[in-house]
Each structure stands twice: as structure tokens, then as C-alpha cells.
Amino acid sequence: MSFRAAVVTFPGSNCDRDMAVALERASGAPALRVWHGDADLPERLDFIALPGGFSYGDYLRSGAMAANSPIMRAIVREVERGVPVLGVCNGFQILTEAGLLPGxxxxxxxxxxxxxxxxLRVENASSLFTSGYEQGQLIEIPVAHHDGNYFADQDTLDRIEGEGRVAFRYTANCNGSQRDIAGIVSEGGNVLGMMPHPERAVDPAHGGTDGLALFKNAVRSLVTA
Amino acid sequence: MKIRVYVSLKPGVLDPQGRAVHHALDGLGFEGVEDVRIGRFIELDVADGTTDEALDSMCEKLLANTVIEDYRIEKVER
Structure with missing residues (x-):
């Protein structure tokens, strides 16, 4: 069975190609490319990725405009069906603005x-995105952001910590994030948002390959599911 | 109808931008500045019959991120 992943491009996305390359490297199948103005996603998707960049020029707030674009309504429907969605950097910002992740x-x-x-320290190695890592494993992944300072109120932070939804934490806080949070998963476990860029760590020429396990594991757990 | 929307960070949410501006004001020699908080000001021109509920909804859904921001709506008499 061929792995069907889609990468969404918004006006101002700039990591969409890198994301598609990383997904193809992990799965062997080319990723489908989707435009923000599309009202529908391709059928029978196994995985959706929202890439980094500066969608809509970061107008209003980072991710705010993209969260209200036509494709996001289709993505919300897929999330409700349990399809895995990965948001990296601007993709994480879009997922919080869309209310698919807290904070x-x-x-x-x-x-x-x-x-x-x-x-980063892998805080929860049991999600479909992170089970290719060891619990507590230290990995090196690049960040590239201006708005990566994760904020949520104390009750929300306690809740997501209690539910084991912190996927990754910075070992040295680089941006002011509450409780050093670098990535979180949704209540249903099928949405991961993270500021660091795993797609920029999938080839020795990138300087490291610690991001590859995330994509490979998502492919493995979905294809064998 | 002219509407002014003031979006500001909730109390307790750290405002690094405000802090940097505060520091810059201190550097310029202005004394007695206790705090600086930076927000956003949005002007809307809407149809006269637009309801308060619709205006609130615009703020809740898009103009403000209520996780970190409060908003205040002001109607401007012509």
C-alpha cells in the first residue's frame, strides 16, 4: 500500500518543498501538494503536513489568516476523522490559531x-509521531522562528502535561516558551505541532538526521495500521 | 458605522516588545515610566445595523486571539 501524504502550501510558505522531500524520503512515495485555496483535500490521505514559512506575511498574527483559509475547513474534518496532521513552525502556529492545539x-x-x-528531549515516545524515538532521548533539530514562545494558562499547561501531551521540550529554553515546550500533541493524539524543523534534519548534508525518525515512524505506524 | 477595536495582551502575559520599548524610553532619559504594554488598534467600517454579537464574534474568531489577548470595542458616533 502506498503512503498518501499531502503538504499544504499557503502564500508565504517556504518549507513546503523540504517537507515533501522528507515525507518522500521516509515513505518512498511522492507527497501530494495542496494549495490553501482548495476547498477539498485529496481522498484517502494517510498524513497531512502544514509546513513552515510566513503564511500571508504573518498579517494580524502568525498563522491567523491561514487558520481561516478554505483548506483548513477540510483539514478540521480530516482531524476529526483521525487523520494525522503535523504542523511545523508556522504550521504549529496555524494549528493553535485554528484551535486544533491549545495555547x-x-x-x-x-x-x-x-x-x-x-x-530537544523526547518527552512522550508513545505518539504515532514520536514512537521511533526512545523516551527521554536527546535529539538535535534546527529552529528558525521569531514567534515560537509557547504560551498557555497554567491550568492548560497542567492538563497537557498530565495527559502526556508534551512531545518535545528544549533542553535549553531558546525562546521563552512556558515549561520549555517545543511541541505538543492533541487530545486525540493525531495532531502534532512543533516549532523545530524535523524536515531540516533528514540528510547528512543538513548536518544531522535526527528528524528522519519522526517521518519514518509515522509512515511505519500508518502503513502497518 | 465606524468601530474601533483595541486588542491588548491579557494581564499576566509577558510582553517582551513592551519591555524592550520601556527599556528604550528609560535609555532616552524619560523618567517615571512604570510599564509599557503594546497592543493593536483596528478600525472597521461596518453597516449600520451590525449587531454587538456580530462584532464580538469578529473579535473572538479573528481579530483577537483570546488565549493571550483581550479586546475592547468602541463605537464612534458620526
Whole structure:
């Protein structure tokens, strides 16, 4: 069975091709490409990725305009059906703005755009995205963002921590995120949002391949499911 | 009908931008600035019959992110 993944491109997305390459490398099948103005997604998708970038020029708030684009209504329907959705960087911002993940991503505490490899700790190695890692494993994945400062109120933070929904934590907080949170999964477990870019760590020429396990594991768990 | 929407960070949400501007005001020698919070001001021109519920809904769904922001709506008399 061939793995059917779709990568959504918004005006201003700039990691969509990298995401498609990473998915193809993990699955062997080319990823389908979807435009933000499409009202429908291709049928029988196994996986949907929202890439990084600056959708709609970050107008209003990062991800706010994209969260209200036509394709997002189709994505909400797929999330409800249990289809896995990965949002990286701007994709994470879009998922929070769309209400598919709790919290919000604010301007980095330093005010600076940060662009460098960071170390992450795998906090929950049981999600379909992270079970290719060991619990507590340290991995190196690049970040590249201005608005990656994860915020949620204390009750929400306690709840997602209690439910084991923190997927990744920074070992050294680079952006002011509450409780060093770098990535979280949804209540249903089928949506992962993360600021670091796993698709930029899938080839030795990238400087590291720690991101590949995420894509390979998603493919393995979905194809054998 | 002219509408003004003021969007501001909720109390307790750290505002690094405001803090940097506060620091810059201090640097310029302005004394007695206790705090700086930066928000967003949006002007809308809407049909006269537009209801308060519709205006609230615009703020809740798009103009503000109520996870981190509060909003205040002001109607401007002509």
C-alpha cells in the first residue's frame, strides 16, 4: 500500500518543498501538494503536513489568516476523522490559531529571530509521531522562528502535561516558551505541532538526521495500521 | 458605522516588545515610566445595523486571539 501524504502550501510558505522531500524520503512515495485555496483535500490521505514559512506575511498574527483559509475547513474534518496532521513552525502556529492545539505562539522573549540547531528531549515516545524515538532521548533539530514562545494558562499547561501531551521540550529554553515546550500533541493524539524543523534534519548534508525518525515512524505506524 | 477595536495582551502575559520599548524610553532619559504594554488598534467600517454579537464574534474568531489577548470595542458616533 502506498503512503498518501499531502503538504499544504499557503502564500508565504517556504518549507513546503523540504517537507515533501522528507515525507518522500521516509515513505518512498511522492507527497501530494495542496494549495490553501482548495476547498477539498485529496481522498484517502494517510498524513497531512502544514509546513513552515510566513503564511500571508504573518498579517494580524502568525498563522491567523491561514487558520481561516478554505483548506483548513477540510483539514478540521480530516482531524476529526483521525487523520494525522503535523504542523511545523508556522504550521504549529496555524494549528493553535485554528484551535486544533491549545495555547498560542508569541514573539520570542529575546525579540530576536533565532535560527540554529537546538537540543530537544523526547518527552512522550508513545505518539504515532514520536514512537521511533526512545523516551527521554536527546535529539538535535534546527529552529528558525521569531514567534515560537509557547504560551498557555497554567491550568492548560497542567492538563497537557498530565495527559502526556508534551512531545518535545528544549533542553535549553531558546525562546521563552512556558515549561520549555517545543511541541505538543492533541487530545486525540493525531495532531502534532512543533516549532523545530524535523524536515531540516533528514540528510547528512543538513548536518544531522535526527528528524528522519519522526517521518519514518509515522509512515511505519500508518502503513502497518 | 465606524468601530474601533483595541486588542491588548491579557494581564499576566509577558510582553517582551513592551519591555524592550520601556527599556528604550528609560535609555532616552524619560523618567517615571512604570510599564509599557503594546497592543493593536483596528478600525472597521461596518453597516449600520451590525449587531454587538456580530462584532464580538469578529473579535473572538479573528481579530483577537483570546488565549493571550483581550479586546475592547468602541463605537464612534458620526
Amino acid at each position: 498560542a505562539l508569541m514573539r520570542n522573549a529575546s525579540q530576536n529571530f533565532i535560527c540554529r540547531p537546538v537540543e
